[in-house]
Amino acid sequence: MNKLAILTRDCAGINATIRSIVRTATDQHIEVVGVRKGYDGLIDGDFMPLDRRSVSGIINRGGTMLKTARSQRFFTESAQQQAVHQLNTHHIEGLIVVGGNGSLTGAHLLASTYHIPVVGIPATIDNDISGVDLTIGADTAVNVALDALDKIRDTATSLERIFIVEVMGRSCGYLALQVALAGGCEEVLVPEQDMDIDRMCTEITQANKRGKVSWIVIVAEGRAKGQDIANIITSRTGLETRVAVIGHIQRGGRPTARDRIMAARLGNYAVHVLNEGQTDCCVAMYNNELITVPLEQAIQPKSIDVQSYYALIKLLT
Numbered sequence: 001m002n003k004l005a006i007l008t009r010d011c012a013g014i015n016a017t018i019r020s021i022v023r024t025a026t027d028q029h030i031e032v033v034g035v036r037k038g039y040d041g042l043i044d045g046d047f048m049p050l051d052r053r054s055v056s057g058i059i060n061r062g063g064t065m066l067k068t069a070r071s072q073r074f075f076t077e078s079a080q081q082q083a084v085h086q087l088n089t090h091h092i093e094g095l096i097v098v099g100g101n102g103s104l105t106g107a108h109l110l111a112s113t114y115h116i117p118v119v120g121i122p123a124t125i126d127n128d129i130s131g132v133d134l135t136i137g138a139d140t141a142v143n144v145a146l147d148a149l150d151k152i153r154d155t156a157t158s159l160e161r162i163f164i165v166e167v168m169g170r171s172c173g174y175l176a177l178q179v180a181l182a183g184g185c186e187e188v189l190v191p192e193q194d195m196d197i198d199r200m201c202t203e204i205t206q207a208n209k210r211g212k213v214s215w216i217v218i219v220a221e222g223r224a225k226g227q228d229i230a231n232i233i234t235s236r237t238g239l240e241t242r243v244a245v246i247g248h249i250q251r252g253g254r255p256t257a258r259d260r261i262m263a264a265r266l267g268n269y270a271v272h273v274l275n276e277g278q279t280d281c282c283v284a285m286y287n288n289e290l291i292t293v294p295l296e297q298a299i300q301p302k303s304i305d306v307q308s309y310y311a312l313i314k315l316l317t
Helices: 014-027 037-042 077-089 102-113 138-159 174-182 199-207 226-237 247-251 255-277 306-316
Strands: 005-008 033-034 047-048 093-101 117-123 164-165 187-189 215-220 239-247 280-288 289-294
Touching: 005 014, 005 037, 014 033, 014 093, 033 077, 037 077, 037 102, 047 102, 077 102, 077 187, 093 102, 093 138, 093 255, 102 117, 102 239, 117 255, 138 174, 138 215, 138 239, 138 247, 138 255, 164 174, 174 187, 174 215, 174 306, 199 215, 199 226, 215 226, 226 239, 255 280, 255 289
Parallel strands: 005 033, 005 093, 093 117, 117 280, 164 215, 164 239, 187 215
Antiparallel strands: 033 047, 280 289
16 A cells, blocks of 8 residues: 555544554555545645654644544545545555544445545544444543533532533433543433433432432433533422533543543554555554454444443442
C-alpha cells in the first residue's frame, strides 16, 4: 500500500489515534492524508497531507485535528459514488475510519458495496460497538462526567437538595450507568429500561423523612429531559430540585492514560491490518488482546447488563 486516508468523528483520544496511524504508516513508507470534516470532506475531496511533524503535540488534545461533521449527504447513492471517485482520483488505496456506530456503518458501506479497503477503529463515548471491550473516548467521558458530578454532590449536600444530572446517551445508557455507579448516585434513568417514577418519588419522600437531605439522579438524555424529571419530582414530593445538564463537556477534555494507550495500540494495529489486505473490519481490544471484528457485527446493537448495574447501584445507596 502506498497511500491511505484517515476519517474521524470526535471524542477524546481521536488525536492520539491519528498520531499513531500517521507515525506507523510513515515508518512503513505509506503516504497519509487526513479527511477534513468527516464524510462531507470525503465527498468533496477535502484532504490534507499528514506526516510525523504535523501530528506532533496532539496526543493530549481532545477533539479531532481533522474536524468533523454529521453528513446527511452520504446517505445518498450519488454522494457515495462521489466519495469513491475522490478516493480513486487521489490514488488513495485504503481508508481508516475512526468513530462510533454511524461512522463505522459508513465504513462498512464503502467496503461491502464499493469494495474500498477499509478498517475501522471504534471511538465513541457510548461504548456501543459490539465485540469490543471498550471504545476510545469512553473512559475519558466517564471521568469528565464524574469530576463534574463530584462538584455537584458538594452543592447538593451543602444545600440539602435533589439534583438531576443529565448526561449524554441518546440510545445507550452506558455512560449514565458508569457515572451513577462510580459517583455513588441514588438513581439512574437509561433508554434501555423503563423507570417507575412513582416508586422513585416514594423512595425520595421516605428517605427524606428519615433524614436524608440530598439525592442525585443521573438521567441519560435519550431516556428523558432532566428538567422534566425534576418537575415531576418536585410536584410529587414537594422537595426542591435542581438540574445540571453536563452536555458536550463529556465529549472533550484531555484523554485519560487509558484512552491514549488504547489509541496508540489500535492506531498502530489498524495500519498493519489494512496493509496486510484485511478490509471491512474494525480493530479492537478484547480481553486485553488486539483483535479484528467484522464491521457488519460491530455496528449491531450492543447489549448492556442494565439490570446487574442497576441492582448494584441501588444496593450501594
